[in-house]
Amino acid sequence: MKHVFPTYTRFPIDLVQGKGTIVTDGAGKKYLDFTSGIAVCNLGHCPENVTVAVQKQLADIWHTSNLYESALQDSVAELLVGEDDKLVFFCNSGTEANEAALKLARKYTKKDKIITFEKSFHGRTFGSMSATGQAKIHQGFGGLVPGFTYIPYNDIEAFRGAIDENTAAVMLEVIQGEGGVIPANAAWLLEIQHHCKKVGALLIIDEVQTGIGRTGTLYSYQHIGLDPDIFTLAKGLGNGLPVGAMVGKSELSSAFGPGSHGSTFGGNKVVLAAAKEVLTTVKQTGFLEEVKAKSEYFRDLLEAKCANLASVTSIRGEGFLIGIEVACSADSVVSNLREHGLLILTAGSNVLRILPPLTVSYDEINQAVSLLATALENELIGSEKR
Known part of the structure; x- marks a missing residue:
């Protein structure tokens, strides 16, 4: 090339x-x-039902600005949240979904400190790269976004020593994918959730690689019975078309009003036509x-x-x-x-x-x-x- x-x-x-x-x-x-485009093509390559849905949308309209309402966005958001009292922000990738989560956490809590974990991976833009606990991802790019603390994964004592009243959020993967396919200990996850509630920090779960059925439940945190304040999605959501989503509890909407965040292509009708068909299939x-x-x-x-x-x-x-x-x-x-x-x-x-x-x-x-x-x-x- x-x-x-x-x-x-x-x-x-x-x-x-x-x-x-x-x-x-x-x-x-x-x-x-047996790569699925790195956990992207969860329904396999070119599934007929998704292909038909995308072709139909292509024949209708490809793109409209987020200045207009979108029944399709609301329909896909409903499939994502079910009966839960949550809201969705659509974007184009897992990195963008994680950026939105980080911004929302800081704006809502009015705090800067965010705890993430060694060997984690959350993306390659400056915010998501700064959240990633791998030095090799950081090298050569100068100063990172301040406020991130990295601690060992599955180490409850290290976590107890790091979290405090100044913590805006804890961000983690239930299974560290890029870090070596390392599953979290269930008791450790529940302890993290407990301490987040205790100090008023938000729990953010990165479901970019594990979500949309990859681990046998729609979202991997459901295996543990967690109740994250925010979780992020991408990869399998569009089965190969570029779409990401940040899902957060509706009470957080006070920090994400008009003008607070945006995306030109987020919630594009073609990719959401794919996402709607993917979710409908996985939830059958x-x-x-x-x-x-x-x-x-x-x-x-x-x-x-x-x-x-x-x-x-x-x-x-x-x-x-x-x-x-x-x-x-x-x-x-x-x-x-x-x-x-x-x-x-x-x-x-x-x-x-x-x-x-x-x-x-x-x-x-x-x-x-x-x-x-x-x-x-x-x-x-x-x-x-x-």
Whole structure:
């Protein structure tokens, strides 16, 4: 690629077609896609119902300013919040959703201090980058947005020592995706919620990677029974079209009135046509139950075929957000699998990150686990030879 900034280390294939879990590159080679565009294509590539909804909207009208009312925005917002007393702000990405959450928290509480966690990832704009607890994300960009405190994840004593009356918000992922697929301890999460209420800090949950059914519930915080003041969404919400959302309790609306925040393209009608169809599908009776059943089958098969391999340190995650920590180069395993027709990702140097579509079939799961087991066995043999 000669005319694009080299901000990504790209795999040497160009994916030009996709349907369901199968993608095809420019040379005609097919792959099982267990990345879902990094937890984006939760319904698989080009699902027919979403395609039809988008095509219909394209034929009607593409874009209107947020200076006008939008019944479509209100309809999608209702699908997001259900019976809860919450409101939605639409934007274009997870980073933008997190920026909106940070702004709202500071404006509502009139405080500056925000606690986030080491190995977290919340985005790459200055606010969301400053919220991210990874030095490698910060390097080279000068001074960050002040007011952020980073503490160890799953460490309740460190948290108790950090939170105080000056804290505007605590921002966290229920499962740290980019940080290595690290699940939060349920008791730790409940303790955080308790202390937030005690000192008047807002609890912000970043559901950008875990939301829209990825972990078997519509939102991952529902596994724990949390009641966040704000949560953020993107990725799977549009199944590949760029849309983000910040969802907050309605009492926070006093800080987000006219002129306080905005987005030219936020709530675009084409992307919300996709989001409405995605949410309607995921909320259908039995859909998430099937995701739970298939993801449990996947996890059990991974445990049976891969957990005891010498190259595997641990398997962790929830639903279809799975991390396999390996005692070898994760990049090498990913490369080997790509050559054999399976696409997965990494999360750091030694964790394989696996994110199949929620619509993946049992047969595709079987194929993927077989390829994974073989690749991990071969990696061990190869490392011994080296």
